[in-house]
Structures are given as C-alpha cells and as structure tokens.
Amino acid sequence: xxxxxxxxxxxxxxxxxxxxxxxxxxxxxxxxxxxxxxxxxxxxxxxxxxxxxxxxxxxxxxxxxxxxxxxxxxxxxxxxxxxxxxxxxxxxxxxxxxxxxxxxxxxxxxxxxxxxxxxxxxxxxxxxxxxxxxxxxxxxxxxxxxxxxxxxxxxxxxxxxxxxxxxxxxxxxxxxxxxxxxxxxxxxxxxxxxxxxxxxxxxxxxxxxxxxxxxxxxxxxxxxxxxxxxxxxxxxxxxxxxxxxxxxxxxxxxxxxxxxxxxxxxxxxxxxxxxxxxxxxxxxxxxxxxxxxxxxxxxxxxxxxxxxxxxxxxxxxxxxxxxxxxxxxxxxxxxxxxx
Amino acid sequence: xxxxxxxxxxxxxxxxxxxxxxxxxxxxxxxxxxxxxxxxxxxxxxxxxxxxxxxxxxxxxxxxxxxxxxxxxxxxxxxxxxxxxxxxxxxxxxxxxxxxxxxxxxxxxxxxxxxxxxxxxxxxxxxxxxxxxxxxxxxxxxxxxxxxxxxxxxxxxxxxxxxxxxxxxxxxxxxxxxxxxxxxxxxxxxxxxxxxxxxxxxxxxxxxxxxxxxxxxxxxxxxxxxxxxxxxxxxxxxxxxxxxxxxxxxxxxxxxxxxxxxxxxxxxxxxxxxxxxxxxxxxxxxxxxxxxxxxxxxxx
Numbered sequence: 001x002x003x004x005x006x007x008x009x010x011x012x013x014x015x016x017x018x019x020x021x022x023x024x025x026x027x028x029x030x031x032x033x034x035x036x037x038x039x040x041x042x043x044x045x046x047x048x049x050x051x052x053x054x055x056x057x058x059x060x061x062x063x064x065x066x067x068x069x070x071x072x073x074x075x076x077x078x079x080x081x082x083x084x085x086x087x088x089x090x091x092x093x094x095x096x097x098x099x100x101x102x103x104x105x106x107x108x109x110x111x112x113x114x115x116x117x118x119x120x121x122x123x124x125x126x127x128x129x130x131x132x133x134x135x136x137x138x139x140x141x142x143x144x145x146x147x148x149x150x151x152x153x154x155x156x157x158x159x160x161x162x163x164x165x166x167x168x169x170x171x172x173x174x175x176x177x178x179x180x181x182x183x184x185x186x187x188x189x190x191x192x193x194x195x196x197x198x199x200x201x202x203x204x205x206x207x208x209x210x211x212x213x214x215x216x217x218x219x220x221x222x223x224x225x226x227x228x229x230x231x232x233x234x235x236x237x238x239x240x241x242x243x244x245x246x247x248x249x250x251x252x253x254x255x256x257x258x259x260x261x262x263x264x265x266x267x268x269x270x271x272x273x274x275x276x277x278x279x280x281x282x283x284x285x286x287x288x289x290x291x292x293x294x295x296x297x298x299x300x301x302x303x304x305x306x307x308x309x310x311x312x313x314x315x316x317x318x319x320x321x322x323x324x325x326x327x328x329x330x331x332x333x334x335x336x337x338x339x
Numbered sequence: 340x341x342x343x344x345x346x347x348x349x350x351x352x353x354x355x356x357x358x359x360x361x362x363x364x365x366x367x368x369x370x371x372x373x374x375x376x377x378x379x380x381x382x383x384x385x386x387x388x389x390x391x392x393x394x395x396x397x398x399x400x401x402x403x404x405x406x407x408x409x410x411x412x413x414x415x416x417x418x419x420x421x422x423x424x425x426x427x428x429x430x431x432x433x434x435x436x437x438x439x440x441x442x443x444x445x446x447x448x449x450x451x452x453x454x455x456x457x458x459x460x461x462x463x464x465x466x467x468x469x470x471x472x473x474x475x476x477x478x479x480x481x482x483x484x485x486x487x488x489x490x491x492x493x494x495x496x497x498x499x500x501x502x503x504x505x506x507x508x509x510x511x512x513x514x515x516x517x518x519x520x521x522x523x524x525x526x527x528x529x530x531x532x533x534x535x536x537x538x539x540x541x542x543x544x545x546x547x548x549x550x551x552x553x554x555x556x557x558x559x560x561x562x563x564x565x566x567x568x569x570x571x572x573x574x575x576x577x578x579x580x581x582x583x584x585x586x587x588x589x590x591x592x593x594x595x596x597x598x599x600x601x602x603x604x605x606x607x608x609x610x611x612x613x614x615x616x617x618x619x620x621x622x623x624x625x626x627x628x629x630x631x632x633x634x635x636x637x638x639x
Binding site: 070076123127129130131137141149151174260264269270271302303304306308310311313314318 | 386438440442450451454456461575578579613615616619620622626627630
C-alpha cells in the first residue's frame with residue numbers, strides 16, 4: 001500500500017462508518033415517525049384528521065418522488081403526475097377486473113409502472129431542461145387523453161366507478177378505516193425511507209453530480225443517460241405508490257389523477273416546502289393540503305388566496321419554507337461561531 | 340375511431356372547404372396567442388404560463404365594451420388595449436423580479452396569477468358562461484365556396500391574423516425598433532450599455548404579447564363562449580404550437596398553429612374522442628425527432 005492509498009483508506013473509513021450511522025439514524029427516525037402516526041387513532045377518533053394523514057401519504061409519496069427528479073437530478077418533469085394516475089388506474093383496474101389479492105395487484109402495478117416509465121423515460125431523458133419538461137407534459141396529456149377516450153376500459157371522463165374491491169389479506173382489512181390508515185402510514189414511511197436511501201447512496205450523489213455538471217459526470221465515466229433513466233423509473237415507482245394509496249382511499253380512479261394540474265400541484269408542493277432538503281416536499285404537502293382545506297372552508301374564491309400565498313413564497317421568501325429555515329439556521333450558526 | 344367519416348370528408352369538396360376553414364380559424368386564433376408567447380420567450384427568456392389569462396381578459400374586455408358601446412371596432416380595441424396595459428403592469432411589477440431566477444420560480448409566479456386572474460374574472464363577471472353574440476354587421480348570409488359554408492366573420496378573423504403575422508415579421512426584421520428588440524434578445528447587457536432602456540423593451544414586448552393574446556380573445560368572443568378558465572386550454576394548445584414551431588420563431592408559430600388547427604378540425608372527424616391525444620402525439624413526435632421544434636434554432 002502506497003502512502004497515498006493508505007491516506008485515502010484512512011479518510012474513507014470514517015466516511016463509510018458515518019454513512020452507516022446516518023442510515024441507522026434514518027431508520028430510527030422512520031420507526032419513531034411510524035409509531036407516532038400509527039398510535040394517532042388511539043388518541044383521536046376524528047375521521048377528518050386520519051383522512052388528512054392518508055391524503056398526505058398519497059401526495060407526500062408523489063411529491064417526494066418528484067423531488068428525486070427535480071431537486072436531486074435537476075430533471076424538471078412537468079408530467080410526473082402521469083405515474084400517479086397510472087398507479088391509481090392500474091391498481092383499480094387490476095382489482096376490479098382480475099380480483100387478485102391486494103399485494104399481487106400492488107406488485108403488478110409497480111411492474112406496469114416500471115415498464116411504462118422505462119419506455120417513456122428512454123425517450124424523454126435525452127432531452128434537456130425546458131424540452132424535457134415539455135415532452136413529459138406531452139406524454140402526460142397523451143395518457144390523460146387515452147384514459148378519456150378509452151371509455152369502455154377506463155370509464156372515460158366518469159372515472160373508474162363502482163368502487164375498488166378491498167379483500168382482506170394477512171389479517172389486514174383495508175375496507176376498515178383504521179387498517180387503511182395504518183397501511184397508508186406504513187407505505188408512506190417505507191417509501192420515504194427507501195427514497196432517503198436512494199438519495200444518500202453513491203447513486204444519489206451521482207445524481208447530484210449530474211445535476212451540477214452533467215458534462216463532468218460524463219467525463220468521469222458515468223453513463224448519464226442510464227443514471228437519469230434509472231432515477232426516472234425509480235421516481236415513477238414511488239409516484240405510482242402514491243397513486244395507489246389515493247385509489248384505495250377514494251375507492252376509485254378519476255381522470256384528474258392523470259391531468260397535468262396534478263403535476264403542477266406536485267411542483268408547487270416542492271417549491272412550497274423546498275427542494276434542497278429531503279423532507280421539504282413532505283412539509284410542502286402538509287402546507288398545501290392544510291391551505292387548500294382551510295381556504296376552501298372560508299371563501300369560495302380560494303384561487304385568489306392561494307395565488308397570493310404562492311406569490312409570497314415566490315417573490316417574498318424566494319425559496320421553499322424548509323430551505324428558508326435551513327438557510328436561516330445555518331446563517332445563525334455561522335454568525336454565532338464568528339462571534 | 341371513425342375513419343370512414345374522415346375519408347368521406349376528404350373526398351367531398353364541400354366538407355373539405357368547411358373543415359379547412361374551421362381548422363384555419365382555430366389555427367389563426369392559436370397563432371395570435373402563440374406568437375405572443377414565443378415573442379416573450381424569445382426576448383425575455385421567460386415562459387409566460389399566465390398567457391392564457393390575457394386571452395381570457397381580452398374576450399371579457401371586448402364583451403363589456405361591446406355591451407356598453409355596441410361598436411364592434413371599439414370592442415376589439417378594448418380587448419387589445421386593455422390587455423396591453425395589463426401586460427405592461429404585470430411585467431414591470433411582478434415578472435421583472437424573477438428574471439434570472441430559477442425557471443420553477445417564474446412558473447410559480449405565473450401559476451399564482453393564473454389562479455388569481457381566474458378568480459378575479461369570477462368576481463367581476465360571474466362564474467357562469469357568457470356570450471358576446473355576433474355583431475350585426477356580420478349577421479349576413481354565409482359565403483359558399485366550392486359548396487362549403489364560410490361565415491364572413493371567419494374571413495375577417497383569418498385576415499386580421501394574417502396582417503398581424505406580416506406586420507410582425509416585417510417589423511421585427513426591418514424596423515429600427517424590431518432590430519433593437521432582436522438585439523436585446525441576443526445580448527441585453529450590450530444593448531443597455533449602448534444607452535437603450537432594456538426595461539422598457541422588456542415591458543413593451545410583454546405588453547405586445549399580452550395585446551396579441553387579448554386581440555385573439557376579443558376576436559374569439561363572438562364565436563366562443565366566455566368562462567373563467569377559458570384561457571387554460573388555449574394556453575396548453577399554444578404551448579404545443581410554440582414547441583412544435585420552435586420557441587422564439589414567429590414563422591414557426593404560424594406554421595405550428597395552422598398544423599394544429601387542421602389536426603383539430605380533421606382529427607375531430609376521424610378520431611372524435613382522441614382529437615386532443617392526436618395533438619400531443621404530434622408534439623411528442625416533433626420533440627423526439629427535432630427537440631428544438633420545426634423552426635427553432637439551437638439554443639446555446
């Protein structure tokens with residue numbers, strides 16, 4: 001071992017054990033979060049609150065998966081909602097037409113999503129920036145039009161009606177509200193943990209490098225196209241999971257799930273919470289849903305209120321809430337040390 | 340799918356003329372909206388996501404002016420001038436703050452205004468569908484061209500859009516202002532160093548873009564129903580137009596808009612339920628084969 005290699009080994013070792021430490025910390029946080037969420041029904045019988053958490057799970061999975069693309073890889077997808085819709089529709093259709101157990105439908109939907117995302121992604125990720133955004137938007141609208149026009153299969157503009165059957169499996173009965181709630185929380189936490197692992201893995205750092213300097217990443221021997229395609233498919237899988245939670249919650253699937261506004265909402269959630277931290281989109285999800293619920297209760301003109309709030313974030317803070325807090329905290333610590 | 344209807348129409352001259360004119364007016368209205376979008380992008384490098392709102396305001400301004408004065412010309416003027424002023428204020432007060440910021444930030448500001456403007460229209464004019472009605476000057480016998488029916492108002496619409504296309508094309512390439520605008524698009528720092536107020540140019544271009552969308556809305560008011568949110572589908576379609584034609588290209592916007600108009604009018608015969616899907620399919624094909632659009636230049 002040369003002196004140089006020995007030096008490198010010395011610096012690498014603590015980094016690796018540090019990464020392991022971080023991983024245990026993440027798992028611990030996830031377990032605590034799940035315990036807190038899952039014990040919520042013991043303290044409150046408010047159906048509205050539990051419903052709110054279920055909706056947060058669906059949107060949170062979806063928005064965080066978009067952050068893998070926007071925040072970590074710099075791929076601004078305007079059509080990410082297509083996978084949310086695809087997940088909801090595939091799951092609903094499989095359950096309605098085939099009557100298989102829920103886990104089977106779940107896995108099958110993920111497989112379908114992976115396949116579709118691989119095909120669409122292979123076409124899209126070659127394009128850069130605004131063109132990538134446009135072509136993903138076009139694919140989303142293509143899927144939306146297909147759902148609308150293939151009425152005999154998808155129910156057209158009425159959506160998938162008649163309810164999605166929810167047979168019990170392994171003692172879990174998703175027709176039961178509490179069971180559904182705990183299952184949604186579990187999916188949310190598992191999904192977030194998995195995405196966190198992806199983001200903190202060497203692959204996650206490769207994505208950051210591609211975002212910051214794709215040409216340099218390519219010089220270093222990274223297959224940029226393949227890395228982008230991989231994260232595109234991975235993000236699609238989690239968006240599809242979000243769609244499935246939504247389909248289970250509303251017991252149906254509607255064309256709006258695949259409409260481009262759902263992608264717009266996810267982008268908005270990301271901006272609201274902030275894209276530079278992992279949990280930013282989750283904070284954004286809670287903020288947007290809270291905002292939507294309270295504003296619609298008080299005024300019928302919720303567009304004006306929501307618009308003004310967005311303007312406050314875009315022109316006032318100029319960043320997401322968690323970004324703002326993180327920077328404020330870092331700044332405070334810096335000046336504190338300087339003193 | 341109804342391919343027989345499409346084949347039947349293609350073999351009848353009457354149907355061919357009717358469908359082509361309806362395709363042309365869809366295309367020309369789209370062109371007026373899209374050319375503003377493409378101009379704003381070309382000069383300001385901003386994707387104006389709230390452009391559809393200007394189309395909507397143009398239509399509502401025109402309707403109100405027509406109801407107050409009864410003059411069609413004044414209605415058109417109100418639609419165009421009102422949205423031009425709106426565009427100027429919007430650009431100077433809000434958009435100018437997010438130049439150079441993240442694209443998502445610009446988008447967010449526009450998205451906020453889409454929400455606000457739609458509700459403002461709902462507050463002022465009410466949420467229900469409105470109709471301006473065809474001005475009496477155009478309530479005459481339609482023309483018959485090769486057996487096809489062509490209302491005279493359609494001819495006016497196509498004519499106005501063509502005049503706008505020619506004036507814009509010549510104005511930008513020949514006139515002094517046009518040259519300054521193109522220079523500002525290319526190198527704003529140098530232009531302002533030469534003593535030209537680029538802020539004024541940016542505001543002016545935005546006002547011009549807003550005015551064209553407003554004019555399109557005003558022209559569409561007699562033939563379409565007015566509703567809050569009407570700008571939305573137009574916005575999406577004019578996006579497709581600019582993407583197909585190439586962002587920043589006026590000729591591209593014209594060709595793209597006409598292609599899309601024809602796809603819509605003939606597609607509605609052959610694929611009545613999948614007409615929208617056809618447009619997106621077309622957009623995907625163009626983007627994949629030539630990402631910068633048919634007439635777009637490679638952006639460095």
